[in-house]
Amino acid sequence: MKKTLPLLLAFGFLFTLQAPAQKTFQVKGRFLHDPNGEKVVLRGVNEMFIWSKRDLTGEATFPEIAKTGANVVRIAWLSSAENPIGAAANLDAVISNCVKSGMIPMPELHGATGDWGKLQQQVDYWVSPEVVQVLKKHEPYLLLNIANEVGDRQVTHKQFREGYGLAVARIRKAGIQCPLVIDGANWGQSIDILQANGRYLLQKDPLKNLLFSVHMWWTAPDGATKRIEDEIKASVEQGLPLIVGEFAPMGVGCAGSIDYKTILEECQKNEIGWMAWSWGLVDNSDCKLMDMTDDEHKGRFKGLSGWGKEVALTDKYSIRNTAKKTHYMKTLGKVK
Incomplete structure (x- = not known):
C-alpha cells in the first residue's frame, strides 16, 4: 500500500502527495519500474570513464550525452585494487554527475572481462565498506552491473549459477537493494546461459531484483x-x-558486421532496454568505427556522426525518438 504525505497549501486545501511505493528501482516480471511503480525502458550509451584523461567523473560529458534524451549511461569502471583511480570518492563523483544530468547511472567493473576466476574479486570492491556507503547514498536511482562480460565460452551452467548466486548473496548481505545486472558469459555474448539460468x-x-544483459557482438x-x-522472441x-x-555496427577489431538496426527495432517492439557501445570520449582502440562521436569533438553532442548519429538521433528507433x-x-x- 502506498503511503501518503499531507501537504497543506497556502490557500487552505489539504492535498496528498504519493510517497514512493518502494525505495529503489524494481524488476517486476520482465520489466524495470521506478520507485513510484512506473515502467522504465532503458535507452542510452556506454562510456569508458575510468580510462578518461580529460573527464574521469563525467562532469563535462554527461550533459552532452543528456542532449540525446538518453535515460541511462552504463559507466565502465575498475576497482581501486586494479586501478587507484577507481577509489570510492571518484565512483561517488561519476555517479553524482550522471544523476545531475537526469540519467540513471549503471556502473560496471571491467576487471574480469573474459576471466571467470575474477568474478568474486569484483564483488570484493562492491561490498567494501567505503563503496557500500557510496552505493547506499545513490541507491534510489542506481542500477548496479556486477561485472563486465565475465568468463569465456567455457563457463558451464553450474559455474554460472554458483558464481552469480554467491555474488548476488554477498551484495545483498552488504545491504544493497537496487537492481543488480548480470552479463552473459562468453564476453557477454551468451544469451543461452542467461535464458537457462535467469529464472534460477x-x-x-531474496529481493527478486535482477536484470540480465546480453552483449550482441553477433557478427x-x-x-x-x-x-x-x-x-x-x-x-x-x-x-x-x-x-x-x-552493441555496435561491427565486431571486435572491426571484424564483421552487426545488424544493429534490427537490434533497435526488435528492442523497441518488445520494450527491451539497450545501451550502445560507445559514446566516444575515450577511443575504442581496437575499432575506432565504434566511437559515436568524432575525433574533433570527442564526447560532445555536436560530434555525433555516422552510426552514432543514427543511433542517438536520426533512426526511427534512436534514443531521441524512443527514450522516455x-x-x-x-x-x-x-537530486542533491
Missing part, C-alpha cells in the same frame, strides 16, 4: 537478422528481464 538466479535473490552470418529476432516468451548492454523518462526520473537532476 531470480529465485535465489554475420551468426548475428544475422533471424538470430536477433529469434533470441529476443525466446527471451520475451520466457519472461526474462533482458536488456542489451552493448518517468516523472520520478525527471526529478533526478534535482
Whole structure:
C-alpha cells in the first residue's frame, strides 16, 4: 500500500502527495519500474570513464550525452585494487554527475572481462565498506552491473549459477537493494546461459531484483537478422528481464558486421532496454568505427556522426525518438 504525505497549501486545501511505493528501482516480471511503480525502458550509451584523461567523473560529458534524451549511461569502471583511480570518492563523483544530468547511472567493473576466476574479486570492491556507503547514498536511482562480460565460452551452467548466486548473496548481505545486472558469459555474448539460468538466479535473490544483459557482438552470418529476432522472441516468451548492454555496427577489431538496426527495432517492439557501445570520449582502440562521436569533438553532442548519429538521433528507433523518462526520473537532476 502506498503511503501518503499531507501537504497543506497556502490557500487552505489539504492535498496528498504519493510517497514512493518502494525505495529503489524494481524488476517486476520482465520489466524495470521506478520507485513510484512506473515502467522504465532503458535507452542510452556506454562510456569508458575510468580510462578518461580529460573527464574521469563525467562532469563535462554527461550533459552532452543528456542532449540525446538518453535515460541511462552504463559507466565502465575498475576497482581501486586494479586501478587507484577507481577509489570510492571518484565512483561517488561519476555517479553524482550522471544523476545531475537526469540519467540513471549503471556502473560496471571491467576487471574480469573474459576471466571467470575474477568474478568474486569484483564483488570484493562492491561490498567494501567505503563503496557500500557510496552505493547506499545513490541507491534510489542506481542500477548496479556486477561485472563486465565475465568468463569465456567455457563457463558451464553450474559455474554460472554458483558464481552469480554467491555474488548476488554477498551484495545483498552488504545491504544493497537496487537492481543488480548480470552479463552473459562468453564476453557477454551468451544469451543461452542467461535464458537457462535467469529464472534460477531470480529465485535465489531474496529481493527478486535482477536484470540480465546480453552483449550482441553477433557478427554475420551468426548475428544475422533471424538470430536477433529469434533470441529476443525466446527471451520475451520466457519472461526474462533482458536488456542489451552493448552493441555496435561491427565486431571486435572491426571484424564483421552487426545488424544493429534490427537490434533497435526488435528492442523497441518488445520494450527491451539497450545501451550502445560507445559514446566516444575515450577511443575504442581496437575499432575506432565504434566511437559515436568524432575525433574533433570527442564526447560532445555536436560530434555525433555516422552510426552514432543514427543511433542517438536520426533512426526511427534512436534514443531521441524512443527514450522516455518517468516523472520520478525527471526529478533526478534535482537530486542533491
